[in-house]
Amino acid sequence: MAIPLAGRDEREAAAEHGRTCALATECLRDLQECAAAYPDLFPPDPFGPTVFSGVALANAFGSPWADAGRIRIAARTALWAFAADWLVDHVATSPEEIDAFAEGCTAVAEGAAGNVPLERLLASIRAELTASAVWPALAPAWRDALRRYVEASAREWSWKAAAARGERSALPTVEEYLANADNFGSHLVNVSHWIAGETVDTLERLRPLAAAGEEVQRALRLVNDLATYDRDVAWGDLNSLMLAAGREEITRRADELADRCERLIAPLEDDLPREAAYLRRQLGYSIGFYGTADYWGDR
Template identity: 55%
Template sequence: MNVFASPGPEHAPRGPANPPGPLDEALFAGTVMAQAVRAARDLVACAETHPDLFSAKPIDTTTYHAVACANAFGSPDLEAGDLRIANRTALWIFGLDWLVDHKAAAREEIEDLNRRCLAVADGGEPVPGDGLTAFLAEIRDEVAASPAFPALRADWRTELDRLLDAGVREWDWKAAAAAGDTTALPTLNDYLDNADNFGSAWVNVSHWIVRADPATLAHVAPLRTISHEVQKALRLLNDLATYERDVAWGDLNAQMLGVGRAEAAARIGQIIEGCRDLLEPLREDCPEATAYLERQIGYSTAFYGVSDYWGAL
C-alpha cells in the first residue's frame, strides 16, 4: 500500500453527474485559503503574545500557515473564527513539544511542566512569565465559555492529561534508547497506544466543545474513540515523513523500533479501514464530526507525503 498515493476510486467522493469545472474548483480553493490566511494571522498574533514559547527557530511562519491550512481544509464549510480553538490548541502543542522534546534536560522538568499545565486546566492562574501556561489559560477560558463545556469538562481534562502523560512516557523511551537499552523500547502497539502525544484527540474535543454542534455533542463518546484511532494513523503518517529529521533531532520514530516503511504503511491502511468501519454508523446522525475526522486522515495522508509542519533547527 502506498499511503501517500491518492485515494482509489472506491474511496472517492460521490459527486454530481457533471463534476465541478476549473472555475468551481478554484472558487472553492480560494474560499478555503482565504479562511486559512485569516486563521494564520491569528496564530501569528498568538505567537507574538507569547514569544518565550514560540521563539524556537523550527516554529516559523510556515508552521502557522500549515496549521491554519490543515484546519481550514479539514472543515471547508467553516470560517476562521469557527476554527480558532482548533488552530490555537494545535499551535499550543507545538510549544509543548519543543519544551518536552528539546528543552527539558530531565524527566523531573517534564513532570513539573505537566503539573503546571494541569493546575491551569483546573482553573488555576498561569505561572508569571510562562508562555505555555499563559496560552493554555487563554485556551481554557475560551473552551469554558461554551455552553457545552460543563458536560464535557471531564473529557477535555482527560484528553489533556493523556497528551501530557504521553510526553513523559516517550521521554522514558528516548532516554532508554540513548542509553542503549533496547529492551525498554516499546513494541509498535505500545508506541501507537501512546499516540496521545500527537495531540489531535485533545484538539478535536476542544473544537467540538466550542462548536457545540448538537449532533456531535450527542455522540461524543464514540467520536472520541474514533479520534484516538485517527490519531494513531496520523502518528504513523508523521513518522513516515519525518524519519531523517527525527534521527537528526534525537526524537523517537516508529522506524527506530524495527518497523519498516512497508509495515508502517500496512498498519496505517488497517487503522484507516477500521476508522471507516467505526464512522459508518454515525454518518447519518453526525455528519459534521464524521466528515471532520475523515478529512483529517485524507489531508494528512497527502500533506505528509510532501511536507512537514516544522522548520529547520
Template identity: 55%
Template sequence: MTQQDVGVDEIAAAAEHGRICALAADCQRDLQKCAARYPDLFAAAPFDPRFFSTVSLANAFGSPWLPADRLRIANRASLWVSGADWMVDYLATSREEIQAIVRGCLAVADGAPADTPLAQFLADLRDDLRDDPGSAPAFGVLEPVWREELERYLSAEAREWDWKAASARPDADEYLENSDNYGTSLVNVWHWIFTSSPGSLAHLDELRAASRKVGHVLRLLNDLASAERDREWGDINILTLGLSRADVTARIAALMKECRTLIGPLKDVCHQEAVYLERQLGFSTGFYGITDYWGEL
C-alpha cells in the first residue's frame, strides 16, 4: 500500500482502533489489579501479561462505546471463568474436588460465606453487581438468571471433566451443546445486567438464546486455534471427535448464519446488545485466526 492509498477513511478507522486499544489498556490495569487480590488463584503462568491484554482487548472491541469502568464486570467475569477453568481442567485430580468447586460456588451464589479464593472472587463479583447504583435494580430482578448462568457454566465444566476422566469422547453435537463451559453466555449475561437498560433487558431471553449460539461459534474457533495446545494439555478438542478442519470450518459457517438469524431482529429492540454479539463474533474470528488467550505453562 502506498502513501497515496491511505485516505481519510483509513485514518479515521485507525484512529478508532487506537481509541479502543487505549480503552483496553485502561481495562487491563483494572484486571491485573483485580487478579492481584487473588494470588493463589492466578499464577503467573498461564496468567501472563499477554493473557490480561487479550481479555481486555476482546471486551473493549465488543463494547467500544462504554468507558473502562463499565467494562469491568465483563473483564472480571472473563477472568473468573478462566480461573474456574484452570482449577477444573488442570488442578483438580478427583471428582470430589470438582463437586467441591461446584458446591462451593453455588453456595456462595445462594448467600453462604466463601471458603476458597475462587468462591471469594465470585462473591465479590456478585456484590459489585448488587451494590453498583447502575446495575443494582436490574440485578435485584435478574439475580435468578445470574445464578442460572453460573450453574449452567459449572455443570458444563464438570461434564467435560467427567469425559476426560473416563477417557470418553462425546460425539461432536454433544460436545458443542456443552459449550456453556466456554463461558460466553455467562460473561455476556452478567455484562448486560451490569450495563443495559431495562428496555433491553426485557428481551434477555432472546439475547441469551443468541448468545448461546454465539458461544458455539467461539467454542469452535477456539478449538481450531488451540488444537496443538489442547493436545499437549490433554484437553478435548472438536478435532479429536471425528471432524476435520474443513468440517469444522463448514460448521462455523452454518452457525454464523444461525447467529445472524437470531441477532438480526434484536437490533430493532436492543440494538447495542445485538451489535455487541456481532462484534464478539467478528473479533473472535480475527483473533483466533492467529492465536488464543492462554500463556505458557
C-alpha cells in the first residue's frame, strides 16, 4: 500500500521534530559519557535507559534552536539532580548522611573539588560554568539555586522520615509542599543553563526570568506528581496527592499554576524571547511527556 505524502506544513513540522531528536541524540551521547565517568553514581538499577533518554529529550525540546554544546550544562545538571534525588530519597538512612550531603554540596559551591562522586560531578559542572563570561555576575544566583535545592531536598527527607515513624502530623500541607518545590531541581537547571548560554548578564535581568522559572517549577512539581503517584507510593516517596483532598484538587492547582506561569512569562518576550520560549516549552513538554511516560521507568 502506498503511503500518502504529507503536506508541506506537515513535512516542515516533521523536519523540525527530526532536528530536535537529532539534538537529543547528541545530548544523550554526552550524558552516557558523563555516567560512564561516574559509574558508582549511576548504577543500572535505577538508572536505566529511560533516565538518560528522558533528560536528553527534555533539554533538546526545551531549546531546539541550540546545539548540543549549548544544552550540555543544563542536561548534566539535570542528570546530577537525578543522582542527588536518588541518594537523598532512597540511599540515605540517617540525618548525618543528609548533613554530609548538604555540607559537601555547599563546599563545592564555594570551589571545593569534592570528596565523593556526587560532589565531584557537581564540581565539574561548576568548573564549566566558571568559564562563562557572565559567571562573575551570576555566580551568586547559582550558589543560591544550589543552596535552595539542597535545603529543599533535606527538608523533604525529614518529612518522609517523620512519616515513616508514624508522625503523620509532621507531613506538610500542600502549600508547604509547593513552597519546597526547589527539590524538583528545574530552577537549578535553568540558572545553570542561562549562565552557560551567556544570554542573561546581570542579576537584575535574571531576577524576573528566575521568578517565572520558579513558578514553572511549582507547576512541574504537580504535573509530575499526577503522573507518578503509583510509583511514589510503591517507592515510599512523598507526593502532593497524599496531602490533598484528591486528584481533582491537584489538577486544579496545576492548571492555576500554569496560568500564572504564562502571566509571568509573557512580559519577558520582548527582552528575552528565547528564554521566555524555553520556559513555555519546558512546561509544555513536561505536560505531554508525563501524560504517558516517566523518567525512571520500571524497576
